[in-house]
Amino acid sequence: MALPTALSTAITEALGTPVESAQAVYGGDINQSAQFEAGGQRYFVKWNSSAPPEMFPTEARGLRLLAEANAVRIPAVVAQGDADGACPAFLVLEWIEPGNKRGADGATMVRFGAGLAAMHNHSAEQHGLDHDNFIGRLPQPNPPTTSWSAFYRDQRIGYQMELARQRGRLNKRREDLLTRLMDRLPDLLDDDAIAPALLHGDLWGGNYLVDTEGSAVLIDPAVWYGHREMDLAMSELFGGFPARFYDAYRSAYPLSGYGERRALYQLYYILVHLNLFGESYGGRVDSIAAHYVGRRG
Secondary structure, rough: OOHHHHHHHHHHHHHOOEEEEEEEEOOOOOOOEEEEOOOOOOEEEEEEEOOOOHHHHHHHHHHHHHHHHHHOOOOOOOEEEOEEEEEEEEEEEEEEOOOOOOOOOOHHHHHHHHHHHHHHOOOOOOOOOOEEEEEOEEEEEOEEEEHHHHHHHHHHHHHHHHHHHHOOOOOOOHHHHHHHHHHHHHHHOOOHHHHOOOOOOOHHHHHHEEEEOEEEEEOOOOOOOEEHHHHHHOOOOOOOOOOHHHHHHHOOOOOOOOOHHHHHHHHHHHHHHHHHHOHHHHHHHHHHHHHHHHHOO
């Protein structure tokens, strides 16, 4: 394949060397993506002609923030460009040669679990981030907040509720359940015991790969600081990771009471899916909210 002419020109200018060849690669359901060569090096690029203006810049910032933790391998950011005339917005990363993800041995997942625990040990003074970003193609607000329960209430559940209301996906019963749940969050979440942790923010099985050395590589983040159990809850939402991953995580960074909160934290991601993909996720939203509303503090 050939990259769009305007995109190839912009990448050539950014790298200072011509794009020599390209081939399409899978890049998810939002962007187009390819591997290309330039100056004898291989790179990965994804682009989107209708991307929100800050989508790729904030992803680049998130990747750099994760890389600074030096805990799990992160692809290096090479170049990023905003949409300009015929040229779509784009993000160029180092090319990481994929290994055998399905055949990854236990040692890979042990290192991955321990690496995620190390990443979660990187903290901040408040929950959130110094800028807003995106989860998928939805905005994700991150105003720094001292109280975890307040942040989760307002910036995660409450914000997604408003999006659902705008999309006609918040019927009266669902709104009542979620409102009652938000009122209960200070009782369900111990603010004093929850330190802000550096999060990948969208940690499902499609957002990591395994390189040829057998190391996990995190991609497509939605970075912020929050309760570390958010990453774990998301990782278990669509089938989960191998048991050795969780065993290694717990060995490096023990958990207490996570099982009681897992579904509560999965609720955010299910609301995101409700807003992205529709009512097929509505029943699960309702059942989780009803479960926690019915519990006594």
